[in-house]
Amino acid sequence: MSKKLVYEHVDVFTKTLFGGNQLAVFTSPGKLNKKQMQLIAREMNFSETTFIFPPKDKGSHARVRIFTPGDELPFAGHPTLGTAFVLISKKKGKTPSRLVLEMAIGNIVVEVVKKTAKECELTMGQPLPEFGSALQNRGQAARAVGIRAHEVIGGGVVSNGLDFLIVEARDREVVSNARLNMEEAVGVATRHRVCGIYLFSRQEGKKIAVQARFF
Numbered sequence: 001m002s003k004k005l006v007y008e009h010v011d012v013f014t015k016t017l018f019g020g021n022q023l024a025v026f027t028s029p030g031k032l033n034k035k036q037m038q039l040i041a042r043e044m045n046f047s048e049t050t051f052i053f054p055p056k057d058k059g060s061h062a063r064v065r066i067f068t069p070g071d072e073l074p075f076a077g078h079p080t081l082g083t084a085f086v087l088i089s090k091k092k093g094k095t096p097s098r099l100v101l102e103m104a105i106g107n108i109v110v111e112v113v114k115k116t117a118k119e120c121e122l123t124m125g126q127p128l129p130e131f132g133s134a135l136q137n138r139g140q141a142a143r144a145v146g147i148r149a150h151e152v153i154g155g156g157v158v159s160n161g162l163d164f165l166i167v168e169a170r171d172r173e174v175v176s177n178a179r180l181n182m183e184e185a186v187g188v189a190t191r192h193r194v195c196g197i198y199l200f201s202r203q204e205g206k207k208i209a210v211q212a213r214f215f
Contacts, residue, residue: 005029005040007049008086012078023082024049027090034072041067048079052087055102062087063102074104075161081122084110088120095120105161132157136191141167144188145199145215146179163194164214169201172211180215 007026014020024044029037029051041049046069053063064083066073073079084099099110111123135141135155142149145167151174155167165188169175178199188197200212 003030005032010082010086012082012085021078021082022046023079025083025086026051027086029053037065037067038072042069045069048073048076050079050083052083055100057100057102057107060100060102060107061096062099066103072104073162075108075127077124077126080108080110080124084112084122084124088112088122127160129158129160132159132163133192135165135167137188140184140191141165141188141197144181144184144197146181147174147177147199157192157194158198163192164196164198165189165192165194166198166200169199172201172203175199175201175211175213178213178215185215 005026006028007024010023010025011018011020012023024041024046026040026049032040032051037049037051049067051065051067053065055061055063062083064080066076066079080101080103084101087099088095095112095114097112099112101108101110105127109125111125113121113123115121133156135152138152138154139149141155142152147169151170153168153170155165157163158166169178185197189195197215198212199215200210203209
């Protein structure tokens with residue numbers, strides 16, 4: 001016996017249709033269990049799919065679960081903002097100034113600033129970062145993103161809900177020219193027990209300009 005589920009297809013971080021980061025948001029998942037949600041996320045095959053449930057706490061607006069095609073995540077950026085956007089767009093009456101979303105990592109606050117009748121700006125709070133082990137092998141990290149060892153300044157494991165290996169490159173050109181080497185990247189992820197590599201560079205001035213890419 002089949003059951004119909006409604007979902008929203010949202011493009012996050014863009015004003016262009018089919019641009020940005022795609023997200024599927026299931027607004028009324030009912031009594032779906034974890035296995036069923038994981039299968040749906042795998043079928044959608046987006047980088048993330050979210051499921052909105054009633055909140056457990058009185059001060060929250062919704063409880064949100066996030067799934068990649070292969071696993072459940074305690075927290076992630078664009079799924080949080082995309083889900084908040086869907087909640088706001090479906091809310092009748094005055095646009096709220098903030099939303100509190102319950103996630104596995106804890107409550108995440110999304111501030112809402114209304115720009116026009118059809119447009120608002122969302123700003124998301126995040127857990128404070130936790131710093132782990134330092135980069136153990138610059139050569140391996142460099143090979144993982146297709147650059148040379150001397151172009152890596154340093155790095156280490158940082159987490160604000162998900163563990164990433166943050167790698168600082170010499171300059172913006174190095175970041176722009178980086179290319180993923182999957183075999184080496186899997187080795188780096190396994191060594192540091194992280195879900196990905198964040199390559200970045202910074203340019204000092206009146207303000208620090210940062211260019212970053214995620215693998």
